Amino acid sequence: MGISILLLSVLAALIGYLFLRLRRNLQYWKNLGIPCDDPHPILGSLRGIHTTRSFPEVWLQYYSKYRGTGPFAGFYWFLRPAVFILEPFLVKHILIKEFNKFTDRGFFNNPEDDPLSGQLFLLDGHRWKSMRNKLSSTFTSGKMKFMFPTVVKVSDEFVDVFGDMAKKSSVVEVRELLARFTTDVIGTCAFGIECSSLKDPEAEFRVMGRKALTDLRHNMLGLTLLNSFPKFARSIHMKQTPEHIEKFFMRIVKETVSYREENNIRRNDFMDQLIDLKNNRLMKSETGESMSLTIEEIAAQAFVFFNAGFETSSTTMGFALYELAQSQDIQDRLRKECNEVLAKNNGELTYENLKEMGYLCQVISETLRLWTVLPVLNRECLEDFVVPGYPNYVIKKGMPVIIPAGAMHRDEKFYPDPDRFNPDNFTPERVKNRDSVEWLPFGDGPRNCIGMRFGEMQARIGLAKLITNFKFSVCDQTTIPIKYDIKSFLIASASGIYLKAERV
Template sequence: MELTYILFQVAVALLAIVAYHVYRRLSYFKRRGIPHDPPHLFQGNLQGILTKRHMHEIIGDYYDKYQESKLPFVGFYFFQKPSAFILDLELAKHILIKDFSNFSDKGIFYNEKDDPISAHLFNLDGPQWRVLRNKLSSTFTAGKMKFMYPTLVSVADELIAVMHEKVKQNSVLEIRDLVSRFTVDVIGTCAFGIKCNSLRDESAEFLTVGKRVFLDKRHGSFMSGVMQSYPKLARRLGLVRTPSHIQAFYKRIVYETVALREKENIRRNDFMDLLIEMKNQKVTLDNGDVVSGLSIEEILAQAFIFFIAGFETSSSTMGYALYELARHPHIQDKVRAELEEVLEQHDQQFTYESTKDLKYLNQVICETLRLYTIVPHLDRKANKRFVVPGHPNFVIEAGQSIIIPSSAIHHDPNIYPEPSEFQPERFSAEESAKRSSVAWLPFGDGPRNCIGLRFGKMQALIGLALLIRNFKFSTCPKTADPLVYNPKSFVLAVDGIQLKVEAV
């Protein structure tokens, strides 16, 4: 009886400690006098996340509510994690560029021991991130992109052949699915040296698993909130984010590929070759330190994020671009005219050099990424206390989480007049020069921008160029207007885009 009483007292004491800690967390901004919305106990300011509301809607509504306040930031609770929600572009520039050394970390959960696939470049912090970024920086140079270019074009040619076959059978196509198959085949070839053949095989494993990554969850919202709110604690507890079937698939593919290439001395001059080279060589950093090559777990994580990021962002961008071009035939005609002019200058050949001349098509891609920002926000964390210039009462404390609402910034009418309208002219050299450099953030900015942005844009540009040259896209009764986004997906995703397609 006495033992039961003691255990009861211990349990009550622990609950009191936890309750006090949660209370302190959820009153963080109130104690500091920073404007914020009252948080939900578990979801913070993310009420309805992954059920009724998608992240872009939540971020956008919060930004719209406080943007006119002219404050540098307001408080935002990402589950139970207090975050500085940035409203001022000049402060965003300090965080991303000017004072990057103080904001180089993200503070996102990863667990290299129990969930090695989560310890990729996008998530890592501190020295681990710096070393890995340095190792991988040579992977996405212009020279490497030029080398992968012919492979990319060959997959694009296969896409055009498949499209011609499908158009003969039915003029209305689900275009989002088709461009997903294109990017899967490109990434599968360039990253793994594997011919996925998803353009012709509708049950291709690479495509099926790739789609599940953004929808399948290992845990419910409560445990996801724990990992987001308390990443260090979650790591100590050995929590794992990646679903077991996702881990098993990529681990099998990567480990088998690496073993076979090393045993047979196979070289394909693709992304996997570059990772294997790094596995077997030491790297000298800028400060003179020498570090060992990549481990097999690091290869797994980088191959995983390269595939997922390249597959989803590029295919979504292509799908949304075709949707807007179908709704704006005069813009589509202008893109097609530019294509013919550029190809005439390059002997009717799509060369790496010719893509640089497709300036208007590049503007279309930039405007698509603005209007349909795939990832809703950027995460950062302060390493040291930072007083906002010009606002002495607004302090970002050491360890403070930061949210830069890129998708909301892209829809701010003070930055982009008529933000819901599709206007590629916004990204002419003259118009771009009028805006802050951090007013367009689909790939982030500064030293921690997306390392694969050059590859992603090249993939989307080639795919769109060949599609527009060979086909005319238009809306039809099955075309959704407006598009309906899937609230269960963290990225901006739709279940399909139906367009009428005719061969040119």
């Protein structure tokens, strides 16, 4: 009996300690007198996420409530006190000027137990720096030029499939069709596989692509543990990738690598670059470190290229068409530019003449401003940082940092009439006079999106092909204004994007 009472006492003391520590954590900003919402006991400042609020709405609402109150507001990333950035000068310090103090994202990753989490986006510290160095040569303009014909070939098939859909019904749900197009592009460039999701919406790659974005390994309590205590979660060998997703992508990568090596096949694509890194064990970095990759590291990088590449580009194109359908004058101007540039080269789209489509670039940039696919940038502070000019505002070591890029893109201080779609926001003159951190769809600084060139190229090709072949307009099924999908971590329409499409 004595031992039982002792064990119960120890357990009660432990629970009491954890409760007091949690309570102290959740009063952190209140005690400092820094503006902050009262946190949810499990979700922190993410109250209502996945149930009543979408991620974009969380950032927009918080930014609107606290902007002008200081350089940052208090925030709770699940159970961790975090900072919610409100001023561009501080964004610049974090992403560029003081980058060495904010190199990490602070997300859970566990490559030893969960190989697909060893991707560039999630890695921190030396592992991130080493992987970024290894992959830096895979997204050069020269490599983009090699992959350009492959993307154009898939886009031609896409136009045919889109035309067949428009024949059957003038009202087309464009979001899913665009996702099938980018799935085939990424599947071909990253894995060298003809995915055929354009012809078959239930093709294996398309199905697994959807599941990779929606299926979760853990419930909300598990996600809270992973995000609140990532180091502890790693120490107890937790994984975040669902088992069926891991098995599928590991199998595909191993089969692709083996087939190419055994048959001496080269396609000048992303997978070739990764295989070269795997096999060139003699290549060293400037620090003498081996530049080679393991098969697990190849799978992780191919996985993030696939996930990030197909969803972000298809979402951007979908929202671009949504805005163009509501602004016929902008759509006509864009179509005129595309046709004039193509006419110089007998109607053929080339790597060189795509660069001449300046207004197309403006349309995509404005779409990314208004509909920022990844509406928030995450960082973690590596050492205490006092905000310049604000001695009472200190970002403590280990704190998550939230940069609400999508919300800042809709601030009238930076963009007049910010909720209006206006590609003239990105004329060369305005871009030149704007601070780079006021437009952050790809981040900024040394940890910006490594696949930015490929994403932009894919979106430009897809839009150029569509706008020269079809006219888009709104219909009774077009949702205006857009309702956000509360289940998505990215910006997405809850009910798809339905538009009227006619051949031109």
